Each structure stands twice: as C-alpha cells, then as structure tokens.
Amino acid sequence: MPEQITVTVNGAPVAVPSGATVAVAMVLAGVACRTSVSGEPRGPLCGMGICFECRVAIGGIPHCRSCQVLCEQGMQVTTEN
Amino acid sequence: MSKAGHDVAIVGAGIVGAACADELGRRGLSVVVVDGDVIGSGATAAGMGHIVVMDDSEAQFALTRYSQQLWQELRPELPDDVEYEQCGTIWVAADEEEMIEVRRKRDYYSKRRVPTDVLDPHALYRLEPNLRPGMAGGLLVPEDGVLYPPCAARFLMERAQKRGAKLHLGNSVAQIGRGQVRLVDGTEITAEIIVNAAGARAAELTPGLEIKKRKGHLVITDRYPGFVRHQLVELGYLKSAHSVTGDSVAFNVQPRRTGQILIGSSRQYGAEHKEVDHSMLVRMLQRAQEYMPGLAQLSTVRTWTGFRAATPDKLPLIGPWAGNVTAEKTGSATGDKSIFLATGHEGLGITTSLGTARILADQITGTKPEIPIEPYLPSRTAKEYAHA
Numbered sequence: 001m002p003e004q005i006t007v008t009v010n011g012a013p014v015a016v017p018s019g020a021t022v023a024v025a026m027v028l029a030g031v032a033c034r035t036s037v038s039g040e041p042r043g044p045l046c047g048m049g050i051c052f053e054c055r056v057a058i059g060g061i062p063h064c065r066s067c068q069v070l071c072e073q074g075m076q077v078t079t080e081n
Numbered sequence: 082m083s084k085a086g087h088d089v090a091i092v093g094a095g096i097v098g099a100a101c102a103d104e105l106g107r108r109g110l111s112v113v114v115v116d117g118d119v120i121g122s123g124a125t126a127a128g129m130g131h132i133v134v135m136d137d138s139e140a141q142f143a144l145t146r147y148s149q150q151l152w153q154e155l156r157p158e159l160p161d162d163v164e165y166e167q168c169g170t171i172w173v174a175a176d177e178e179e180m181i182e183v184r185r186k187r188d189y190y191s192k193r194r195v196p197t198d199v200l201d202p203h204a205l206y207r208l209e210p211n212l213r214p215g216m217a218g219g220l221l222v223p224e225d226g227v228l229y230p231p232c233a234a235r236f237l238m239e240r241a242q243k244r245g246a247k248l249h250l251g252n253s254v255a256q257i258g259r260g261q262v263r264l265v266d267g268t269e270i271t272a273e274i275i276v277n278a279a280g281a282r283a284a285e286l287t288p289g290l291e292i293k294k295r296k297g298h299l300v301i302t303d304r305y306p307g308f309v310r311h312q313l314v315e316l317g318y319l320k321s322a323h324s325v326t327g328d329s330v331a332f333n334v335q336p337r338r339t340g341q342i343l344i345g346s347s348r349q350y351g352a353e354h355k356e357v358d359h360s361m362l363v364r365m366l367q368r369a370q371e372y373m374p375g376l377a378q379l380s381t382v383r384t385w386t387g388f389r390a391a392t393p394d395k396l397p398l399i400g401p402w403a404g405n406v407t408a409e410k411t412g413s414a415t416g417d418k419s420i421f422l423a424t425g426h427e428g429l430g431i432t433t434s435l436g437t438a439r440i441l442a443d444q445i446t447g448t449k450p451e452i453p454i455e456p457y458l459p460s461r462t463a464k465e466y467a468h469a
Contacts, residue, residue: 037339061378062303062304062305063303063304063380
C-alpha cells in the first residue's frame with residue numbers, strides 16, 4: 001500500500017496516495033478544476049499536459065496543469081474561475 | 082462622379098483600408114475594397130491595438146489626438162468584441178533623467194489640453210504594483226486606451242458594406258494604376274481613384290514609395306487579471322522608436338480585457354522573413370522582465386511577428402501620389418492622377434486609421450480638413466528628393 005498524503009482543495013483536506021497527480025486529488029475532491037470563459041466547469045481531459053483543461057492554482061501560482069504536478073504533503077490547491 | 086466601375090477602389094482591407102471605405106461610403110461615394118487575404122490580416126492583426134497620443138512631432142501629435150477623439154466619439158457604437166478599454170497609458174520613468182522627460186511631456190500635453198497626471202513612485206506602485214522597485218515615477222495619460230484591432234477593422238468594414246461598399250477578398254492585387262486594379266486571377270476593377278492602403282507591402286504596388294518593413298514581435302500570456310492595469314511603456318521607448326537603423330527593444334505591455342497581457346516590443350529593419358527571431362524575442366522579454374520581474378512566472382500562449390509600414394520621417398502618407406522624382410526617373414507611375422496613398426503608419430495605424438480616413442476623404446471630396454494635412458501629403462517626399 002502506498003503512503004497516504006493530504007493536500008487541500010479550496011481549503012478542504014483530501015487524502016491521496018503518494019505519487020498521485022493533483023488531477024487525481026481534484027477527482028477525489030469531486031470539484032471542477034476551473035470554470036471556462038463561457039461559464040462551463042472544466043477538468044482533466046487528455047491527462048498528458050496538452051489540453052490545458054485541468055488548470056488549477058497550486059500554492060498561489062495560477063494556471064498549473066494538475067495532471068502534470070505530483071501531490072505533496074500540505075499542498076494548497078485552488079480552483080480557477 | 083465616375084464613368085468607371087466605382088468612384089474609389091481601396092487596396093488593402095486592414096484597419097486603414099476599412100476606415101477609409103467606411104468614411105468614403107459615409108460621404109456617398111461608391112467604394113470597392115480588395116485584399117488577397119482576410120480583413121485585417123496584416124499589421125492590423127499583428128499589432129497591440131494601443132489608442133495613444135504621441136508627441137514625436139507636432140504633426141504626429143495632431144493626427145494621433147484627432148484620431149483618438151474620433152475613436153472616443155465612435156465608442157458607443159463599437160461592438161463588445163472590439164474590447165475598447167480606456168485604461169490609460171503610463172510612461173514609466175526609470176530614473177530622474179527620465180522624470181525630466183515626464184515633466185516635459187506633461188507640459189506639452191497640458192498646453193494642448195490633453196489631461197495627464199505626473200506620478201511619484203508611491204502613486205506609480207499603487208497603480209502598478211508589479212513594476213520593479215526603484216522606479217522614479219511616470220506619466221499617466223488617462224484618455225489613452227486599447228482595443229482589439231481585427232474586430233475594430235471588421236466593424237468598420239461591415240459598416241462600409243452597409244453603406245454600399247463592395248468587398249473582394251482572397252485574390253491578391255497584381256498591379257494598380259491608371260484607374261485600374263488588376264488581380265492575380267486577371268480580374269480588372271476600374272475606379273476613378275485607387276487608394277493604396279497596402280501597409281508594409283504598399284511599395285510593391287507603387288514603385289518609388291519610400292516604405293520599409295519594420296518587423297516587430299509580440300507575446301501574449303495566459304489570463305492573469307489585474308497583473309497589469311494600464312498600457313505600460315518605458316520612456317526609453319522613444320529612443321527605441323526613434324532609432325532609424327539597428328534593432329531595438331523596449332518595455333511595452335498591455336492589459337487585455339481577458340486578463341491576458343501582451344508583451345512587446347521590438348523593431349527591426351531588413352528582416353523580411355516573418356519567423357520569430359529568437360535572439361530578438363529573448364532581448365525583448367529580458368527588457369520586459371527588467372521592468373516587471375514577475376512576468377517571468379507567467380505562462381505565455383503565443384508568440385508572433387508583424388511588419389510595420391515605416392516611412393523615413395515617421396509620418397504616414399495620405400493623399401494623391403502622382404509619382405515623385407524617383408518614380409519619374411524610373412518612368413513608373415508618372416502623372417497617374419488616379420493613385421492615392423493611405424499607408425506608412427508605422428506603429429500607429431490602429432490609432433490613426435480614423436484620422437487618416439477623414440483626411441483622405443476630405444481630399445477626395447474637396448472638403449476642408451479639420452487639421453492641417455500638409456505634413457502627411459505624399460508630395461512632401463517628392464520635394465525632398467527634388468532638393469536632394
């Protein structure tokens with residue numbers, strides 16, 4: 001069993017297995033990564049860093065592709081409007 | 082007015098051509114516009130869309146201010162996608178020497194009733210907290226603005242069409258002269274007057290025209306709302322824009338309504354290829370980061386280039402072109418009364434498109450212009466050659 005670590009998504013704790021991407025944490029948290037310009041919810045699509053649909057703010061840095069970043073203990077993730 | 086097919090044929094569907102078509106149509110002339118590409122495909126789409134008053138010369142000031150006021154009058158009619166924002170320009174002064182220039186500019190503008198605000202460092206950082214610490218101050222010109230040029234050109238062209246203008250796209254112009262525009266597919270369009278509004282390519286159609294391509298690079302970022310709030314230009318920009326030879330870069334960033342940031346600027350003569358020149362791009366971005374270090378952390382979405390139509394004296398060519406001394410020597414275009422010019426706007430064509438259209442239409446219809454037009458007449462260059 002991989003070690004469990006905890007990140008926060010919009011302030012709420014989410015437990016993920018060590019080695020999971022932030023996209024996994026978003027799916028486990030059950031929230032959309034961001035809202036599109038036309039107001040639609042958006043989340044991971046390609047899963048390989050190409051489509052930019054899964055952007056979130058990580059540690060205050062906007063527009064990070066959640067599928068390309070590994071979770072770290074205590075990481076603060078926020079969804080984007 | 083004409084036995085020909087149209088009163089006026091305009092070559093070039095950029096913002097200048099579109100504005101001229103709209104204005105000539107408003108005055109009741111029959112107009113046709115031809116372009117090998119789509120509306121606004123040249124410098125119109127490549128540029129930033131800064132509606133700015135400039136004071137390099139009295140003539141440049143007169144045309145930019147006149148045009149800016151025309152944009153302000155037009156503003157209520159502009160569709161939302163033109164994204165007109167009166168965000169103001171801040172001329173950023175890096176040191177006390179540049180603050181002298183700030184005060185000179187303030188005095189110049191205030192004499193001509195352009196509102197400005199001299200910013201001390203405290204005021205500057207309150208307005209633009211992401212500038213590097215240690216700046217001396219700046220000059221805010223609150224009536225300057227930004228817009229999205231391709232949509233502005235489309236709006237003007239559609240309004241021209243509502244006034245009866247015809248539009249032929251997708252077929253390049255091979256030759257113009259003697260009341261005739263010949264397209265590459267052999268189509269011939271006749272008109273009493275032909276307006277060469279082909280921007281940086283104008284000299285290809287009108288030999289003897291002193292227009293050089295001045296290449297520029299731009300970068301656009303992802304959306305970072307609030308990171309930049311005004312069009313920011315370093316005062317050293319003037320040194321860059323004034324240089325008539327050599328490559329130069331200057332800090333010039335613009336906030337878009339989307340929260341994206343346009344980052345410029347570069348100027349190059351003699352670079353004919355449109356590929357991104359990585360050494361220029363690096364210089365340009367380094368300059369931008371010197372003024373705004375946080376830009377380095379932002380994601381960019383796209384990088385591109387464009388060509389400004391540059392004249393030797395930095396003023397556009399607006400009016401009849403009956404061939405200058407050079408043209409007479411080469412035997413081309415001599416005595417052709419049908420050719421008019423509306424080109425050579427360098428980096429100011431978005432701003433000055435509306436003033437250009439008025440001045441051109443005034444000349445064609447014999448109306449008294451609202452500002453003195455002598456500095457923009459193409460015949461000024463003929464005189465220079467004659468005296469040379």
